[in-house]
Structures are given as C-alpha cells and as structure tokens.
Amino acid sequence: MGIDTVNLGRIDLNLLVHLDALLTERSVTRAAARVGIGQSAMSHNLARLRDLFGDELLTRGPEGLRLTPRAVTLVEPVRITLAQIQMLVSRDKAFDPATAVRTFRLGLPDSMEVLIVPALLARLREVAPGIHLRLYNIGSSPLLDRLDADELDLAIGYDVFPQGQVHHKRRLLFTETYLCMFNAERTGVVPPISLDDYVRLPHVLTSLRPGRSVRGVVDDALEKLGLQRSVVLTTPRFLTVPSLVARAPVVVTMHARLARMFAAELGLSLSPPPVALREVTVSLLWHASYDADPAHAWLRQLVVQLVADV
Template identity: 80%
Template sequence: MMHIDAVNLGRIDLNLLVHLGALLSERSVTRAAARVGIGQSAMSHNLARLRELFGDELLTRGAEGMRLTPRAVTLLEPVQSMLAQIEALVLREQAFDPATAVRTFRFGLPDSMEVLIMPALLARMRNVAPGIHLRLYNFDASRLLDELDADEMDLAIGYDAFQHGQLHHKRRKLFTESYQCMFNAEKTGITPPISLDDYVRLPHVLTSLRPARNPRGIVDDALEKLGLRRSVALTTPRFLTVPSLVAQAPVIVTIQSRLARRFAAELGLSLSPLPVELREVTVSLLWHASYDHDPAHTWLREQVAQLTSEL
C-alpha cells in the first residue's frame, strides 16, 4: 500500500488545486477568478503560489493571451480527473433530483444530430428537468478531443470520427445508420430505384464536416472501386440545407436514412436504395472520464441513449 506523506501534504493548501483546475481550464486569471468566485488579485496571488509549488510558470503570456506550459499540459487531465472524483464523492451522498437540478450541459454535435435528437431531448428536459440548460456548439472533429480535455465541452454526439480517442475519452454507441439516395423526381426525371448509370450521371450534393481542398466522401471511395467517378455540384458542412438544395435542382444526395425519411416526408422528395454498397456509420456519445461518475452527467447520458433508441 502506497504511503502518503501526511506531514508534507498537510503543508499544501488543497484549495489551491481547485484554483489550479480553473486556471488550466480557463487559461485566464480573470475568468478563473470568476469561475471559483474570488477576486482577480487573489487569483493572481494563488497563481504565484502554484508556480512556487510546482516550480514552473504554468501559464505564460503569448500573442493570443495566456497559454499553458508543457508542465501545465501534463497537469490538466489528472487535476480535472481528481477534482471530478472528489466532487463525485460528495455528490454520491446526495440524491440527484432532475426536477430541482440547475446545471448547464455543453454539447458538440453536427446539425444532423441536432435535428434528430435535440427536439426530443429538449422536450424531455422541459418536462422533467426544467433547470437543465443545453448549450449546443458546432461540431469540429479536429478539435473535439482537445475541447473535452480542456473541459470546454461536456458531451459530443457524432459519427465514426470518435474512434481515435484515448482511454480517458469515454464512448457509448447510440445507433448505426445506413444510407439512401434522395432527389426530386420531377427535377431529375427519374423514379426510384435509381440506377448506377443515373447515380453517376447526375450531379451530387456532398455534405462534409471537414474543410478540405478536394473533399471526398465514402461514396467516392465506393465508386472508385468500380472504376467510376461522380460529379459534385455543391459541398456543404450543413445537413439542414440539403433538402432545400435537392428540392429545387436536378441533383441527388446520399444521406443517412433517418434524416432522409424526415426530409423526404417534409418536402415530398423521393428516396431510393443506393446502387453502390456503403458500410453503415456508427453514431456515438463521447465524454471525458472525469464525468463518468457525476450523477447529473450519468443521468443525462441515459436520457440521450433512451431517446436515440426510440428514433
């Protein structure tokens, strides 16, 4: 059993670790002070004490404001995890009551998941947890894991892009999704099912969440195996504009089945099975391990999982 030096540990003001957590997350003395409810001068004094304690500057001034030193970066995850565990120890002794809880949860998700999941989740929150506020952010897969590590995001919902996370990035599979082709039958002059010839002949709308000079999708990979290429008339990162684009132009789009059924019903668009084979995509919920045992966080994750199982 590891021996803890109680004498040396007793010399440390453990409140400093709370302030350290705020400084590492906020990267600002002013914001960190506001987060823990003390004055800016007091937080500056605590930063000086922390620098002496760790023998490192921890935060330094850069062109874009304060930035973490390499030593501070190594402290970020363990400090957040430790504070979350201490908070969980206290909260476990208190029954979580969604009816009286007051808390904000920050979600990162693409607009496709927003339109599929959030209406039902918002309705449930207003009914059973009116003090829960949901704050939604644009989905950026390239920054998502860093945002979770920096405690800038509580939860994320998205596609297979989550597969490269680390052990402290917790993941829960919500559902798998297949694809359909959607188009305006009158504008395109075709009726379902769409043939491979028409699929290649007609211009496509491509949804891509990743900025790239020459964006590609899984459709391009599938066609390439057949020695074929498609023409892309428009590329957009926003799924919600797609039905309006398809409704008014002789174009087609390959889109997730749940969205396709909803959009087609609303705008009278046609749906067709694909003439190429695409693998299903997995939609997952992602969060930081620091919140694994947080009662409110756990409860919200269960609400999301239950609602998505009913889609």
C-alpha cells in the same frame, strides 16, 4: 499504496482550484477573476504552486503565458481530481430530475439535432423542467479540445471524429446506413437508381470536413470502380438538403434515418445506393471528469434510451 497523511496535510488543496484556473486561462488576471480573488493573491498562489511542483508551470512567451511541459501533463489529472472531489463531497445530495436546475451544453451536427433533440426536449419538459439545453453546432470544430476546455458537457457525432485519449469517453448510440434521395419528376429517374444514372446525375454532398477539396465515402467507392461523380454543391448543413433536392435535378446520398424523414415530408424518392458503402457509427462523447456526476450520467442514459426509440 498508502496515503502520506503527514505530507498531504501540509498542502492547501485549495491550490488545486487555483492551479486549474491558471492552466485553463493561462493568465494570472483571468485566473484570479475565475476563482474570485485578487490578482496579487493569484500571483502569490502561483509562486506557491511553483515551489510545490518544483517547476515554473507558466512562462512568458511572445503571445503571453504558456504552459511548461510539466504543466501540460497536469491539466487533465488536476481537472479530473477536482471533479472527483466535488462528487465525493456532494454524494449525499441525490439527483432528482423533477427538481434539479441545470443547463447542459450539447454539441452536435444539425442532422443529429433534428433526429434526437425534439424527443429529448419533450422528455425533459415532462420529467425534468429545470434542466435546460444549450446547443452548439460542432461541425468541423475541434470537438475534443472543446470537451477538454469544458466548453461542452456532451457531444453527439459521427465516427469521423478522432478517437481521443483515455479521458475522452465514448458510447456507441447506433450504426447508420445510406440512402439516395432525389426528386423523381425533376431527375426523370424511378427507384431503384441505376449506377449509370447515379454517375450521370449531379450530386449534392453534405460534409463536416473543412478544406477546398472535399471527398465523401461515395467518391471512394466510385473510384474503386474507375468512376467519378460531379458534385455541384457541398454544404455542412444537412437541413438545407431537402429543399435543394426538391427543386433541382440532383441526387444526394445521406444517412438513412434522416433521408426517410425528409422524403416523407417532401414527397421525395429514396433508393439504395448502387455502390457498396460502409456503415457509419454515431456516438455520445464526454469528458471523464463528468463520469460520476449523477445529473450528467442521468442525461447520458436518457439520450441512450431516446435514441433506441428513434
């Protein structure tokens, strides 16, 4: 398909920057501040955009401006196009980790933070001292929405997160199995734990899912056997679990890498679960607009390399 250079030349491509700000902020005032122009100038540009697209784009609703159906379809194409243009004009600027200065916003649960970030931080201080990290606990937050809103550069999460759309990029980091962890002295159980003891003992459940009634993969596996367990505590924070298990006669079933780390530190016992549990996957997620960003691509590859060592 050829480029219509005559008609394209009549378009002020700067309008795409203003359109992106309007679609993101859904406010003329905030969009103007975002790109550094006056409110009246942004209002004028909105009128030009409406004429260009033959659509109102933003209309007034009970809670302020809202996107028209046409505007909704423009959000991702406009953002990706602007990112590609930025990459195009800066392609001659080679990325050098040793001299680069940039802050990356990384969303991940605390379990991945303790497994991956120490090695990542050590490597960054060694080879890229100007690269900084800002970590966010993604927990049960709407992860893909945060990627779309450009609130996160990268995310690391379990396969409980939704698959997303074509602009949500995903790379498998590793698959994970489960182990049971408990204090042998307090529970009176010696590994390997039996199914009877497993059902008899109270359980601690780690879950990132919101809601009053939370089930885990263990509950589904036990249900197939006509059994159920007693969950006495549910928490979204994996890092509190070792202390809970060390001081109470309880058992937790958690991802194997993390369980081995905690058990080694606190002298806790480990055992394979007495029920069959499917493996989980851990993936790296990002928005397609960063695909060609050399710094972003470098960081993604560094995470992949470090996770292979873990």
